[in-house]
Amino acid sequence: MTQILAITASPMPETSVTNKLVARFVDGWVASHPQTETTWRDVGLNPPPHIDAETIGAFYTPEDSRTGEQAAAIRLSEELVAELERAEVVVIGSPMHNFTISSGLKTWIDQVTRVGRTFKYTDQGPQGLLEGKKVFVVTARGGDYSVESPMHHLDHQTPYLKTALGFIGLHDVTFVHAQGVAKGDDGRHAAEREIERLSGEPTDRAAA
Numbered sequence: 001m002t003q004i005l006a007i008t009a010s011p012m013p014e015t016s017v018t019n020k021l022v023a024r025f026v027d028g029w030v031a032s033h034p035q036t037e038t039t040w041r042d043v044g045l046n047p048p049p050h051i052d053a054e055t056i057g058a059f060y061t062p063e064d065s066r067t068g069e070q071a072a073a074i075r076l077s078e079e080l081v082a083e084l085e086r087a088e089v090v091v092i093g094s095p096m097h098n099f100t101i102s103s104g105l106k107t108w109i110d111q112v113t114r115v116g117r118t119f120k121y122t123d124q125g126p127q128g129l130l131e132g133k134k135v136f137v138v139t140a141r142g143g144d145y146s147v148e149s150p151m152h153h154l155d156h157q158t159p160y161l162k163t164a165l166g167f168i169g170l171h172d173v174t175f176v177h178a179q180g181v182a183k184g185d186d187g188r189h190a191a192e193r194e195i196e197r198l199s200g201e202p203t204d205r206a207a208a
Contacts, residue, residue: 002036004029005087009105010044010095017140017181018093021191025091025136028199039083047104048076048111059114077111084112089134096141100156109164118168128169135173136198137161142182
C-alpha cells in the first residue's frame with residue numbers, strides 16, 4: 001500500500017489550476033497503482049494558523065514537559081507532521097502568489113518544520129529527518145517564469161520550496177510548472193501531459 005499526501009494551497013478552489021492538476025496527478029497515480037491510500041490536506045481554504053510565541057515555546061519543550069496549553073497549541077502541527085511522516089509520496093499544489101508561494105502553504109511549512117521531529121541539529125549543521133520520500137510540486141503561474149523567460153529571475157517560488165523542503169529531508173522533489181496560465185491553455189496542457197507521464201511511474205521508483 002502506497003501512502004500519498006496530497007496538499008492543495010489555493011484559496012480559490014473553483015478556479016484553481018493547481019487544485020485540478022493535483023487531483024489529476026492523484027487520479028493517474030491511483031489508476032496506475034491501485035494499492036494506494038490518499039490523505040488530502042487543503043491549506044488554501046483551511047490554512048494553518050501563524051505560529052506564535054506559545055507555539056514556538058511548545059516546539060522547543062520536550063514532550064513530557066509540555067503543559068496542557070502547549071500540547072493544545074501544537075495539536076494541529078502534530079497532525080500535519082504525522083501526515084508527512086506516514087506519506088511515501090507527497091503531491092503539493094502551489095499557485096504562485098507575488099512571485100512566491102501562497103500564505104496558506106507558508107503557514108503549513110512553518111507548522112511542519114519542527115526541531116526534533118522533522119529536522120535536528122548536528123555537528124555538521126541541521127539535518128532533515130524525512131528522507132526517502134518522493135515529492136511532486138505542481139505550480140501554476142499567470143506569466144512565464146521558465147529559465148528561457150526574461151521573468152525567470154522573479155521566480156522565488158521554486159528555490160524557496162527546494163530549500164524549505166530540503167531542510168526537513170525532502171530532497172527528491174520534481175517540479176511541474178504550468179506557465180502562463182493567464183495567457184491561454186498551452187501551459188496547463190503541457191503540465192497535464194507531464195503529470196500523465198509522472199503519475200504512471202512504477203511504485204518502486206517512488207520509494208527509491
